[in-house]
Amino acid sequence: MPMKTSIYIVNLKCGGCANSIKKGLLGLDGVTAVSIDLDQSIVDVEARDDSVLDSVRKKLARMGYPQEGEANTLVHKAKSFLSCATGRMTAES
Numbered sequence: 001m002p003m004k005t006s007i008y009i010v011n012l013k014c015g016g017c018a019n020s021i022k023k024g025l026l027g028l029d030g031v032t033a034v035s036i037d038l039d040q041s042i043v044d045v046e047a048r049d050d051s052v053l054d055s056v057r058k059k060l061a062r063m064g065y066p067q068e069g070e071a072n073t074l075v076h077k078a079k080s081f082l083s084c085a086t087g088r089m090t091a092e093s
Helices: 015-026 050-063 074-092
Strands: 003-008 031-037 042-047
Touching: 003 050, 015 031, 015 042, 015 050, 015 074, 042 050, 050 074
Parallel strands: none
Antiparallel strands: 003 042, 031 042
């Protein structure tokens, strides 16, 4: 049975960020659905099982969107800016 969880993240700014996050997370083995609430900075993930959710959290941090309460370094902020720009370009093409 699929597991659903909500992850509060930081550095989420716009639809470009959301596009990058969706694409990145849906590329992980075991992730079956992703939705994003821009206003609340929440990523809702449906995954095959709990073990996949750890990979989701790590992937979000690598993309520059760490879970709220975790370190939000300058590197995270820079990565989120790049991810945001990439997501906007992908949405426009």
